[in-house]
Amino acid sequence: MLLLRWSHRGIETYESSLLEWVAKADGSQPNLLKHAPIHERLIDLGISIGIECDALVVGGASSTVEHSLLATMQFERGQVTHVDCVSPRRSDLLPDAELIWRDGYFPLEVTPDELPQVEVIICLAASRLFDDPFDTYSELLKCAKPGALVIIDFLDQPIIRSGGLSGLSAWAKREWSSNPETVLTMLRDFARLSMAASSVLGDLKLEVQSDSPELGLRPGSHNCQTVIYETLFPLWYRPGAELEEVMKLIAWQLHYTSVRATIPKIQTFADNNGMHVEALWPLTPDTNVLIARMPHDAKPSVCSRSTTQ
Numbered sequence: 414m415l416l417l418r419w420s421h422r423g424i425e426t427y428e429s430s431l432l433e434w435v436a437k438a439d440g441s442q443p444n445l446l447k448h449a450p451i452h453e454r455l456i457d458l459g460i461s462i463g464i465e466c467d468a469l470v471v472g473g474a475s476s477t478v479e480h481s482l483l484a485t486m487q488f489e490r491g492q493v494t495h496v497d498c499v500s501p502r503r504s505d506l507l508p509d510a511e512l513i514w515r516d517g518y519f520p521l522e523v524t525p526d527e528l529p530q531v532e533v534i535i536c537l538a539a540s541r542l543f544d545d546p547f548d549t550y551s552e553l554l555k556c557a558k559p560g561a562l563v564i565i566d567f568l569d570q571p572i573i574r575s576g577g578l579s580g581l582s583a584w585a586k587r588e589w590s591s592n593p594e595t596v597l598t599m600l601r602d603f604a605r606l607s608m609a610a611s612s613v614l615g616d617l618k619l620e621v622q623s624d625s626p627e628l629g630l631r632p633g634s635h636n637c638q639t640v641i642y643e644t645l646f647p648l649w650y651r652p653g654a655e656l657e658e659v660m661k662l663i664a665w666q667l668h669y670t671s672v673r674a675t676i677p678k679i680q681t682f683a684d685n686n687g688m689h690v691e692a693l694w695p696l697t698p699d700t701n702v703l704i705a706r707m708p709h710d711a712k713p714s715v716c717s718r719s720t721t722q
Contacts, residue, residue: 431589431596432542435664436474436499448478448537451564451702452485454692458704462562465490466532469556471519472497472539479535480504482564486533494531496523497539518542525555532558536565537702541669547682554686560709563688567674567701571629574699575669577646582667597660604659611650614638626675629698643698679703 462468464487470479476495483493484506494513495501501512517523519539534557536550543549546567557563585596614637621640623630629644641648647666650659676693679701683690688705696702 431585431593431664432668433498434589434593435661435668436497447697448482450694450696451482451537451704454694454704455482455485458691460486460562460691460704462486462488462533464488467492467529468494468533468535469528469531469553470495470497470501471534471536471553472542473501473535473537474499476501477504478537480506482535483507483510483533486562488533492529492531494529496528520549520552525552528556530556530558532561534561534563534565538566540566540674541568541665544670545672546674547678550682551686554707557707559707561707563703563705563707565703566696567679567703568669568699569626569673569675569695569701570669570699571644572627573645574629574643574647575673578666578669582670585664585667600660600664601656603663604656607648607650607659607663608654608656610641610648611638611652631698674701676701 462483466488468483468488468491470476470493473479473495474497476493476497480493480501481504488507488510490509492511492513493501493507494515496515496517496519498516498518500514500516503512504510515523515527534553536553540546540549550565553565554563585599589596617637618634619637619640620634621630621632624632630640638648638650647663649662649666676695679693680690683693683703683705687708689708690703690705692702692704694702
């Protein structure tokens with residue numbers, strides 16, 4: 414869906430929401446290095462899902478990370494259903510897989526009863542967009558077969574950082590509906606500020622002696638911009654990144670609405686669903702990852718196999 418706006422340049426078109434814009438503007442390469450520890454855990458745990466089975470991927474855009482995880486678990490043939498507003502890309506890692514794309518957001522636009530029962534569920538990064546990840550994941554688990562493997566992550570954003578973002582986020586989403594160019598100008602200026610800050614700070618480091626998850630602090634020597642990014646405000650920059658890539662990463666931050674999901678809360682969620690936890694750990698200071706198995710005696714879900722592409 415597009416918005417039409419008159420300007421001195423004539424009619425201009427914009428995506429219907431900031432989220433749709435940033436999703437379609439996402440042309441950067443996925444950060445495979447960030448998810449390398451998940452691969453390592455799967456290998457250390459000796460998890461293999463078999464040559465032929467079905468998988469469900471929620472979010473992930475091009476799904477390069479998700480496909481690489483499936484390949485690590487020796488997935489070769491079967492159906493991989495993707496739920497996202499961005500279509501997945503055919504991967505050389507899964508040449509024999511049948512890819513099915515369901516355009517929309519889970520569970521508001523694509524509901525559990527429209528999806529297949531599967532042996533593997535993967536949802537990484539999308540949890541940042543869930544108002545309550547525990548409620549959303551409870552819906553997602555309806556599509557898990559007994560004994561299914563589940564790989565999901567949870568946002569655990571520091572208090573100061575989330576508080577600072579909430580006001581700007583509310584303004585940006587509201588302003589987009591009437592004046593998208595104003596929001597893009599803000600993002601452009603914010604991105605330039607991030608790049609300038611990175612240039613000034615350079616490799617300057619500081620020693621953190623506190624260990625406060627609520628503030629996102631970790632003991633040790635850290636790059637100054639990293640500390641600012643993780644604890645205060647997302648002044649994001651990666652050396653060599655283009656201006657539009659920095660704008661996109663900042664725009665993603667404005668959609669981080671998820672409630673805090675600490676390790677104890679996630680463990681309770683897993684216990685309440687009868688899941689056997691294979692691994693539960695902080696992937697980054699603001700992201701916790703759960704790898705778990707559904708109980709083998711789980712009741713059949715209400716999902717039915719989908720053939721919609």
